[in-house]
Amino acid sequence: MRANDLIEALSKKLGTTSQSELASVLGVAVGTLINWKNRNEDLSAAQVASALSKSRSAAVKRAQLETIQPIVEFYPIERCRSGRDASWLVFDGGTNANLYAQGLRDALKESVGIYIFYDSRGQALYVGKAKEQTIWKEMNLAFVRKRNIQRIALVSHPDRNQEFKPGYEKLRQPKDTLLELCDLASYFSAYQVNEGMIDDLEALMVRGFANNLLNVRMETFAHSRNGGK
Incomplete structure (x- = not known):
């Protein structure tokens, strides 16, 4: 030749x-x-x-x-309302935000891959993937998505203007309360991942930390999804 x-x-x-x-x-x-x-x-x-x-x-x-490129790691969540107070966003990346936050939002809007939410101790709470939508969009949807597993016992306190009464006068009972990730998460990380590896990387993390995460669905690897072929 x-x-x-x-x-x-x-x-x-x-x-x-x-x-x-x-x-x-x-x-x-x-x-x-x-x-x-x-x-x-x-x-x-x-x-x-x-x-x-x-x-x-x-x-x-x-x-x-x-295959895997970090976008940001352990970024502090400072939730804010989206347009018209429709929902919570993980942070404000709009025109009033600083350049760092604006740049981060733009990077998340341009990327697909994996994101992780952490609690205030830095322990992983939830792992999600963004494949059909960008990380920015999918992460904010997950941020306010209700899951039955996210329940803890809390006491409801009045937020209207009324006189305080100590517990020995008016005892308030702890009640089972359904929470969203926006009530629990304090930090997040995001990684740009080659599209062909997103599913398997999510499966690896969810299965490897099954006892630590709030994820309900047990993801599978490509080998299993393809019938072992």
Whole structure:
């Protein structure tokens, strides 16, 4: 096979637009491609095999670098109302917020992946995935989603203007109370994850910390979802 034909076919198949981009994808030096192209000789089987081997190694390295990328970790939650007080948001990233918060919101709006909510001690409460929607949208939906498992006994105290009476005069009973994550979570982390790995990474975390999380659904791995094939 002529070198130019191989380079042209690879560039078209891999969707690259420059020699440097193609060299990076293949895991070879730009000089090697230029040398092949200038000489335009038939490539030996050993040269093609070497290129394929380097391409495979480059793909593995690229996958390691790009599969999971942290966006933010243990960011303090300062919940605020969304437009028209419709619901709670994990933090204010609007025009009145500082540049850091605005930038974080924009990054979450552009990403899919995994997010984690933590309590005030930094212990993980809930792990969620964002695949069909962005992390920002999915995380805020989960933030106010009611789950029967999130129940604790609390005493209800009046919030209207009335005289205080100590417990020995008016005893208030603890009652089973359904809470939302917005009542429990103090921090969150978010990770941009390659779309093909989101389900399995969520499954790993939910299954690995099944006794610590509020997640109800026990997620499965791709191998099980595909019937073991």
